[in-house]
Amino acid sequence: MALKLSDLRTEVHQDWCPGCGDFGILASAQMALKELDIPQERVALFSGIGCHGKIHHFINVSGAHTLHGRALPYALGTKLANPNLEVLCFGGDGDGLGIGVGHFVHAGRRNIDMTYAIHDNGVYGLTKGQASPTLGLDLQTKSLPEPNINNNVNPVALALASGVTFIARSYAFDTRHLADTLKKAVLHKGFAVVIILQPCPTYNDIETRAWYSGEDRRNPETKRPMPRVYKLESEGYDPLVKDGMTEKERFAKMSQALEKAQEWGDEIPIGVFYQDLSTSSYADRILHRIPSYLTASPATQAIAVDGGRPAADLARIYDGLAV
Ligand SMILES: Cc1ncc(C[n+]2csc(CCOP(=O)(O)OP(=O)(O)O)c2C)c(N)n1
Ligand code: SF4
Numbered sequence: 001m002a003l004k005l006s007d008l009r010t011e012v013h014q015d016w017c018p019g020c021g022d023f024g025i026l027a028s029a030q031m032a033l034k035e036l037d038i039p040q041e042r043v044a045l046f047s048g049i050g051c052h053g054k055i056h057h058f059i060n061v062s063g064a065h066t067l068h069g070r071a072l073p074y075a076l077g078t079k080l081a082n083p084n085l086e087v088l089c090f091g092g093d094g095d096g097l098g099i100g101v102g103h104f105v106h107a108g109r110r111n112i113d114m115t116y117a118i119h120d121n122g123v124y125g126l127t128k129g130q131a132s133p134t135l136g137l138d139l140q141t142k143s144l145p146e147p148n149i150n151n152n153v154n155p156v157a158l159a160l161a162s163g164v165t166f167i168a169r170s171y172a173f174d175t176r177h178l179a180d181t182l183k184k185a186v187l188h189k190g191f192a193v194v195i196i197l198q199p200c201p202t203y204n205d206i207e208t209r210a211w212y213s214g215e216d217r218r219n220p221e222t223k224r225p226m227p228r229v230y231k232l233e234s235e236g237y238d239p240l241v242k243d244g245m246t247e248k249e250r251f252a253k254m255s256q257a258l259e260k261a262q263e264w265g266d267e268i269p270i271g272v273f274y275q276d277l278s279t280s281s282y283a284d285r286i287l288h289r290i291p292s293y294l295t296a297s298p299a300t301q302a303i304a305v306d307g308g309r310p311a312a313d314l315a316r317i318y319d320g321l322a323v
């Protein structure tokens, strides 16, 4: 029977602030999972610590609300142990690009087939609005006593430099675009990163919903807002790196993505910046060494024999450790 949206909801009270972009992200993630129609027991969802991390409690699939900056290792470990699961990980911009940034870089190199969505609100929402690694230099949100003294990380550029094979950005309040982007990320065979622009009305009074919608700069004739966010798809932008392309052609695609990633302010592109279909995934690489990896993955191996004794010969392991 097809999955319904109601199957993916939980009874847990959603205690995000009114107007928080996290509501849009939650709705989009549920839409994406419903439309992908993957059985719930085949989905594992992980989140870090921060306001974003609560999303784990509001979607009716298994997984874990993990530690600050450490959602990726949980998610990657789960996918490695059970490659037949569809693994999604939700992180914050502080969580994933501050304390957890090392995991981000190495996940790119590994190209493990999973989706990593980063709620990018420019602040550490849960701990009362300190500047996150994506807040621009000299910006002063209402939660900061002085302007931001640090420059910001550009997550699209960092993902490109780390070898991530699917890099997209979307917007929390364009739930149709975000659901479609998450679906593309899940269907991509490799590590897929989706940066989600997420207004935090409580602490970030600069990059607000009204700002993204351009309500502060109306068309002089029509008096209509001129939205800052626009879709790469509408420009005929082609992000694909395909089999058979030369290294020069791949670098041209990377440069194109980097150029788009620099756009910020009056024009903010969303959509798929870069998708490399030609690089092998981690599972492909392991299969060369362990041909039974997908059919006899670690998660399906017995860890205890009758009576609960460990199946592994621990004495041999301990002997190996002796010095
Ligand atoms: C090891 C560790 N250091 C610091 C904290 C405190 N802490 C909790 S959430 C958070 C920042 C959250 O910001 P972000 O990841 O951007 O998530 P948001 O709340 O904005 O969704 C910090 C520093 C912690 N829980 N654990
Ligand atoms: S503090 Fe910001 S990110 Fe956290 S729930 Fe409130 S509005 Fe959302």
Ligand SMILES: [Mg+2]
Residues within 6 Å of the ligand: 050, 092, 093, 094, 119, 120, 121, 122, 123, 124, 125, 132
């Ligand atoms: Mg944040």
